[in-house]
Amino acid sequence: MQGMILADRYECLKRIGSGGMGDVYKAHDRRLDRIVAIKVLKSEYNEDENFIRKFRRESLAAASISHPNIVSIYDVGMETVGDEDVYYIVMEYIDGKTLKELIKEEGMLSQNQALNYLIQIAEALKIAHNKNIIHRDIKSQNIMVTRDNRVKVTDFGIARMAGNATVTVTNAVMGSVHYFSPEQARGQKVDARSDIYSMGIVLFEMLTGDVPFDSENPITVALMHVQNDIPMPSERNPRVSPEVDRVFKHMTEKKPSDRYANVSLIIEDVKAILLGKVYGDRGQTATGTTVVIPPSANRVQNDATAPRDTVGPTKRNTRPIPVKKSKKKSNPLATIGGVLLALLLLFGLAFGGSKIKDMLISNQKDAAVEMIDLIGKDVSEAKDFAASNDLNLEIDEKESDEGIKPGTILSQSVDEGEVLKRGDQFSVVIAKETEKVKVPDLENMTISEAQSTLKTAGLNLVVDKTEYSDSVPADRIISQKPKSEEELPKGDSVHVVMSKGQDDKTTIVPNLKGVSIDKARALLKEQGLKLGNVEEREDISVGPGEVVWQQYNSGNQIKQGSTVDIIVSKRAGSNESEGENEMQVSHKNISHRIPDDGETHEIEVVVESGGSERVVNHEEVMGGSSVSYPVQGSPGDKAYMRVDGNVVKSVNF
DSSP: OTTOEETTTEEEEEEEEEOSSEEEEEEEETTTTEEEEEEEEOGGGTTOHHHHHHHHHHHHHHHTOOOTTBOOEEEEEEEEETTEEEEEEEEEOOOEEEHHHHHHHHOSOOHHHHHHHHHHHHHHHHHHHHTTEEOOOOOGGGEEEETTSOEEEOOGGGOEEGGGOOOOTTGGGGSOGGGOOHHHHHTOOOOHHHHHHHHHHHHHHHHHSSOSSOOSSHHHHHHHHHHSOOOOHHHHOTTSOHHHHHHHHHHTOSSGGGSOSSHHHHHHHHHHHHTTSSBTTTTBOTTOOBOOOOOGGGSOTTOTTOOOSSOOOOOTTOOOOOOOOOOOSOOHHHHHHHHHHHHHHHHHHHHOHHHHHHHHHHHHTTOEEEOOOOTTSBHHHHHHHHHHTTOEEEEEEEOOOTTOOTTBEEEESSOTTOEEETTOEEEEEEEOOOOEEEOOOOTTOOHHHHHHHHHHHTOEEEEEEEEOOSSSOTTSEEEEESOTTOEEETTOEEEEEEEOOSOOOEEEOOOOTTSBHHHHHHHHHHTTOEEEEEEEEEOSSSOTTBEEEESSOTTOEEETTOEEEEEEEEOOSOHHHHHHHHHHOEEEEEEEEOOOSSOEEEEEEEEEETTEEEEEEEEEEETTOEEEEEEEEOTTOEEEEEETTEEEEEEEO
């Protein structure tokens, strides 16, 4: 594509990026004499007519958006180059970096800088959402930052009109799972609140330097977004304020209905924080008055004139705390009953005790019974109360939260203080005894195998994290909690740690020749390596006990944690024989220049003595090097140097 001219107008200068849909080129618009960016669709999509129609439709939809924080789309076209159709989008050229690149260079951004960028991203999405266009792929790679710190959101080309929006697992590869909302990960219908979730992940990344969930397996990451509690930015960066934590939490709720309803509300809350209307972790204004944050659901959407007494994010649909009804101060029936009973007693004094008994028994049938508070008590108390007051009791069971004892009354049909007649019925709901199941052994299973096994047992799977393992293959379970054979209430979750496979990090082999064994061990440890087998052989090129050969040449890169074998020098025989041998042993050098061909060559130096050979040096060197090795031998011995298996030099003793 470089040097090609599209539409007799756009000259492709050089490739500047690549994405899931195609490559991006810096180009010159000859007609308007300006620099533009051109995204060229990958040729593999050309045969898919539905995709091409979608590509054109979405590109035109994105071109209808104009805003300072959105990369402008100038043109959409198709050009036949040779025998191949080339589909392309002409866009505004941004002289800057992606937000992902900026975070990699600078690490975590300051809170104010991150909030400033967040507002600009939200302003861009506000325009798009008002046109019913959902971005669907908000991530730091799709956000450009210019040299003057202006944010530009790009890649609206994969968005679809919100009214026709369903993302499936198949086309989910067009985005990045690290930023997916739970509904995107499930393949469910998405709306503007899905973009809000992804924008929250970008905020987390700006504040901490990394995404909240990570794994080499995209399925694992998707599960984490669906099942795991998302960490707060302040857990990884203590400088993040509680107010920003609350904004982030509100953006990334699992249920879309619990998130901000629209980006305008995010802009309001973030501006309030930047303007100092919310301070530190006390939630106080400059005057010291405690800020009371009203539910965002009460705010009028997209109404800039709606009054706001206070600012700050509040979770929607917060479950109200139940308020127990207060006991009634007086009961008319009970009062009348008491007066009648008193008159009856006076009447009995006049007409005799037997009359009192008969009339009391008759009156009890219609006597009023005031209901007591049974919530939180054992069901036996409800039974006793019903029996002692001639009431009929109906008992229902319900599964309850963990920690509530089975048989505990959760609710009652008649509130405390209300009046019943003897013979009336009331009901209570009690905590059901939770069925417990044994946890199966999940270790070494894949995610799909573990999910299937747990589903059969009536349990759920939660992936806590992923880590490297030398013993467990990638994408399999390293450990689980609780362990197998332990019991869990049916419906609970088993937490697992997934393997990322062996750590493929490499390190450089140090030069060990001429150092002692202890020094060699220390040098290897510094590079994350281990000392392997240690052998001895006679060699005078180094001192006794010093390394004369190492398994890997210095400067080579090998995997961290590997072992390196060495050979150290020794002297032959006892002290007396050494003195005699030294009179007979000759010392020579064997040298050669390796051809300068840019290749690596294998060098081997051997000494032939008594019909047998012993290797005294073996290594690889680059062409163009001059090599020289000390050798020793007795009369009649011979030394050879071989290069790539061929003898190039020999000396006689």
